[in-house]
Amino acid sequence: MRTRASPAWLALWPVVALVGLALPRAAALERPAPHASRTSANAETEIPDDHACMRCHPDQTAQWRGSPHQSSYVESTFQAALAREPRAYCRACHAPLSDRGVTVDAEAAALGVACTSCHVRDGMILASTTGTSAAIAPHSFTRSAALDGVDGCAGCHDFPFPDFALRDRPLAMQRTVSEHAASPFAAVSCVACHMPRGDDGRRGHGFVASRDPDLVRAAVDVDAVRVGPTRVKITLRAADVGHAFPTGDLLRRVEVGATTVRSDGEGRAVRRFLARHFGDRVQSSGARLRVEIADDRVPAGGMRVVELDVPEADGHRVRWWVEYQRVAHQRSRDEATAEQDGEISVAGGILEPEPPR
Template sequence: MSALLLLTCSLLATAPSSRFPLGTARMEPGSAPHGLPDWSVPRCAGCHAEQVEAWRHSGHATARTDDVFQVAITEDHPAWCIQCHAPFARSLERGALPADSPPEERGVTCAGCHAPLAETAAAPGMPCAGCHQFGFPVLDARGQRVRLSDTQWQQDTVGEWSRWRERTGDGRHCADCHMPRGDHGLGGTRRTEALKSALVVEPVEGALRVSTRGVGHHFPSGDVMRWVSVEVADTPLFESPRTVATFGRRLEVRAWPPETQPHLGAVEDTRLVPGETRRVPLPASARYARVVYHLVAREQEEAGLYPEGLSRLVLWAAPLPTRTSPRLERKP
C-alpha cells in the first residue's frame, strides 16, 4: 500500500471533523507542498499525471456539473450544496458554467482531499471522514443555516463503517474498496458494475433474498436522496412495474431532542445493514423481478425533474421461477 493510502487509513481511524466549517463556508486550504505556489489541478498533474487523469473520469471531478446534482439544487439553496461539491468555487449560482471554467468550479479537486485546512496548516487532509459524515442543517427563525445537527446525520457513512468494523473486526478502510491500488477514479454510485457486485439477490419460493457482499456500510449510503426499489412485472420489458419494497430513508422536519430547533431528519430507515439478509415477499402473479438503484428522490422522479433512464440503475433483473403447487394428499 502506498504511503498516501497508509496515511489516509490512519486518519480515518480518528474521529471525523468537518472540512467545511458549519457545512456552509468556502474551504480555505493551507500552503501547497514542496514550495509550490498553489493547489491547482494542472500544478498537481505536473508530477501526478496518472492520478489526475483517473480523477478526471471520477464523480468528484464533476460533482457540481453532474446532472443529478443539478437537479438537487433546483429545490435547495445552491451555496449550501456547491460549497461541498465544489469547495473552492467562487461562483455559487445555479445553472451551467462557462465552458472555460477551471476545475475548481466544477467539482472536488486535489486540494479537497489532500490540502491541510488554513487554520490548521500543519495538519494533513482528512479524506472521507470530513466529507461523508455530517448532520442535517439547523435553521434559525429566518431560515438561515446556523449549524449542523449532532442528533441526526444527513450522511453517516463513516459512522456506519466504524460500527461495522467494531462489530466484525474487519480491518479494511474506505480506500481499500474505493481506491484499489491507489485508483483516483474513486468508487461509488457512478460505477454501476461495482454496485451490482455489491448486491446479492437470490430468488426463492415466493420471495427474493437480498443482501450485500463486501460492503462495510449501509446500502445505499451517503446522499439521502438515494434509495433502492424491488419491482415486479408481467413482462421482461417492465413497462408497468409494481414496487413491492424499498430500501431507503423517509425524512420529516420535526424536533429531535435535545436539539432545540426543528430540522430535517430520518423518521424511518429501511436500508440494508452490512451482514443483513432481507426477505422480500413477491405477489403470486409476478413473473419478473428487478432491483433498481435510484439516484434522486422519488418526488423528483415523479415530478419529471430527471430523465428516468439516467436516474435509475438496474442492478439485477431476472424471470422468477415457476411456483410449485401444493400437492393434494390422497385420502385412504
C-alpha cells in the same frame, strides 16, 4: 459545574448555520477550507496549486478527470438540486475551492473536489503511510494516516442537514462513515475498496461507485423463492460492501419488485423501496422539520428479507427484480413518483408456479 453559554457564542450560532459549518466530527479532518490552494497562506508555504499538481502527476490526473469528484459541482443532478435548494452550505463539499462569495467562479466549479482538497492540510502535502515514491519528489510531503484512513473522507461523507441548530439532535444527511465504523469492515479503509491499485501498483483516482454496475452488483447476494401461491420472498445478503447498501446521498435506493407473468402479458407490479424514508414533523418551535421515519437498507454484514404479495400469481409464473436506483428528485412523499437519474439491474429472474397440493 454548569456554565452558561456566553452571549457572544449564542449570537454566532445563526452565522455558523448560515455559512454551513456543520458540527465537526471529533476524529475527522476539518472540511476543506475555501481556497485551500489559492490563498496567500499557501503561497507563503509554497504549496503548489492544483494545476501544478496535475502537470507533474499526469496519471492520477487522467483518472480524476471526469470522476464524480471532479464533476461534483458541474454535473447536472447536483445543479438541478442546487437550483431547488440554493445554499452556500453545499459549496463546502461540492466546490471546496470556491470562496465565500455568493457565486462559485468557473475555476472552482471546474475543479470540484481536486488534488489539494484531499492532499493539503495545514500547509502540508499529505501522502499515504504505505506510499513509496518512484522518484525524489521536488516538494516536501508528510506521510499521514489521516489521508489513507477514514478521516480523509469523513469531513465530506458524513454530515448533518444544515438545520442542525434548530434540532435537539442533528439528523444525518449522509452517514457513510458511521455505518462503516459500526460494520464488520471497520478495519478496512474506504481507500481499500474505492481506490483499487492499477498495473503500476498505484492507487486509482476514478472513484466510480454508483455508476459502476460490477461494483454495485458485488455489494449483495440475492435469492428469491415462492413461499405461497401469491407470495414471493426475496433475500438480500450484504457481500463486499463496507457500509449500508445503498449508502451516500439520501436519494439512493433499491427497488425490489415482482409481477405475475401470464400468456396475455404481465400483471400489476408490486414494489418496495429499500432506503432511508423521510417525513415531516412540526417542532414545539413551530418549525416543520424533516424526520427519518425508517431505514430499511441492507446493513453492512447483514441482510434484508422482503416478502411481496403478487396479485393473481396463483398458478402463474412470477417475474422478480432488484434494481439499484439513483433518484434525481423526490417529487412528493409518494416514493413511486420519484424522478430517476439512472438504475443498475442487480438481480432478477422467473419463478415457476408452485405445484398444486
